[in-house]
Every structure is written in structure tokens, then in C-alpha cells.
Amino acid sequence: DIQLTQSPSSLSAFVGDRVTITCRASQRISNYLNWYQQKPGKAPTLLITGASSLQGGVPSRFSGSGSGTDFTLTISSLQPEDFAAYYCQQSYISWTFGQGTKVEVK
Amino acid sequence: EVQLVESGGGLVQPGGSLRISCAASGFTLNNYWMHWVRQAPGKGLVWFAHISNDGRTTYADFAKGRFTISRDTAQNTLYLQMNSLRGEDTAVYYCARGGHNYALDYWGQGTRVTVS
Numbered sequence: 001d002i003q004l005t006q007s008p009s010s011l012s013a014f015v016g017d018r019v020t021i022t023c024r025a026s027q028r029i030s031n032y033l034n035w036y037q038q039k040p041g042k043a044p045t046l047l048i049t050g051a052s053s054l055q056g057g058v059p060s061r062f063s064g065s066g067s068g069t070d071f072t073l074t075i076s077s078l079q080p081e082d083f084a085a086y087y088c089q090q091s092y093i094s095w096t097f098g099q100g101t102k103v104e105v106k
Numbered sequence: 107e108v109q110l111v112e113s114g115g116g117l118v119q120p121g122g123s124l125r126i127s128c129a130a131s132g133f134t135l136n137n138y139w140m141h142w143v144r145q146a147p148g149k150g151l152v153w154f155a156h157i158s159n160d161g162r163t164t165y166a167d168f169a170k171g172r173f174t175i176s177r178d179t180a181q182n183t184l185y186l187q188m189n190s191l192r193g194e195d196t197a198v199y200y201c202a203r204g205g206h207n208y209a210l211d212y213w214g215q216g217t218r219v220t221v222s
Binding site for chain 1: 140143150151152153156164166167200205206207208210211213214215216
């Protein structure tokens with residue numbers, strides 16, 4: 001099974017900060033890495049597919065990069081509506097989620 | 107507009123069974139891969155079942171033998187049959203549609219299952 005390890009598990013940041021979340025896969029997964037945002041009490045929403053392709057309607061302050069085993073989600077300037085949990089997911093072999101990163105207000 | 111609406115969750119005793127549903131609209135269910143994902147209280151997302159457009163199914167190890175994913179094309183509805191339920195199956199259960207790069211592009215609002 002492919003394991004995904006996200007770091008950090010949580011972070012505190014100010015509005016306007018640049019935020020970076022990393023996701024490491026236990027084996028190479030090409031670019032089959034997706035990112036989701038989940039707000040409390042709500043279903044997840046898809047942000048990025050194929051490691052770096054922004055879903056329609058997702059603000060351009062979100063970006064993704066990486067290939068192989070190491071991936072990054074970056075929020076260039078954190079907005080109030082971005083405080084949420086973020087999950088990476090691999091879709092290379094079956095499907096696995098990372099454990100999540102909670103982004104909180106500092 | 108693509109919509110997924112889950113129903114059928116509730117309280118069930120340990121060892122019991124439950125079938126939850128996911129009604130799809132805005133697209134034809136059997137043209138897409140469909141998934142079930144769950145989230146225990148305060149925990150992360152866990153993928154556990156998938157059905158492809160040609161009817162092949164895959165399951166996470168913990169779901170094999172106890173959970174069954176199926177669909178009714180006439181009703182455009184996805185199902186999850188859960189048997190031999192345990193306390194650790196307590197979670198919100200989401201259905202989701204498979205999209206580009208095999209990502210899950212649309213999600214339902216979730217249905218809560220409590221085993222107690």
C-alpha cells in the first residue's frame with residue numbers, strides 16, 4: 001500500500017502569509033497526487049489534480065508542485081476563507097489520503 | 107449541475123447492518139468511477155471503496171468482506187451495504203465521483219453512521 005505523509009500536521013498563520021504544506025509518498029507515484037480542502041462540518045472540495053492543475057473556480061493563490069515522491073501545496077497569500085484542513089491524496093495505485101494538515105489563525 | 111445526496115445513515119447496534127445511498131443528478135452514474143470515503147469523528151479522510159464504470163470494484167483491506175459497493179443505473183443511485191458493523195465504523199460516510207487524474211471531483215454532503 002502507498003502511504004502519504006503530510007507535514008506539518010497543523011500550522012498557525014496570519015492572513016497574508018505564504019503557507020506551504022508538503023506531502024511525501026512511500027513510493028513513486030508520478031504526478032497522481034491531488035489536494036483537497038475541507039472546512040469544519042463540510043465535505044471536502046477538490047483543489048488540485050495531477051500535482052499542479054488547479055480545478056476550475058479555485059483561486060490562483062493556490063498552487064501545487066512536485067512529482068515522484070515529494071509534493072507541495074502552496075497558498076501564496078492566506079485569506080480568511082482558507083483556514084481549513086488540507087489533504088493530499090494519491091490515485092496512482094488505488095487511493096490513499098494523507099493524514100491532513102489543519103491551517104489555523106495565528 | 108452535478109449533485110450527490112447521501113441518505114440512510116443513523117444509529118445501528120454492533121453486529122448490525124445498514125445500507126446507505128447516494129443519489130446522483132446532473133450526470134449518469136455508470137459513466138463514471140464512484141467512491142465511498144469515510145471520516146471518523148475528529149479524524150482524517152479514509153478511502154475504502156470504488157466501483158468503475160464497467161462494474162469492477164476495489165476495497166480497502168478493512169472493508170473487504172463486510173462492505174459492498176453497488177449501483178442502480180435506473181435510479182442513478184450508488185449504494186453501500188455495511189454488515190457486521192463495529193464501533194470503529196462510526197463515521198461520516200461520503201460518496202464521491204471520480205474525475206480527471208482519478209481524483210474525486212464531486213462529493214456528497216455525507217451521512218452519519220453511529221455504531222453503538
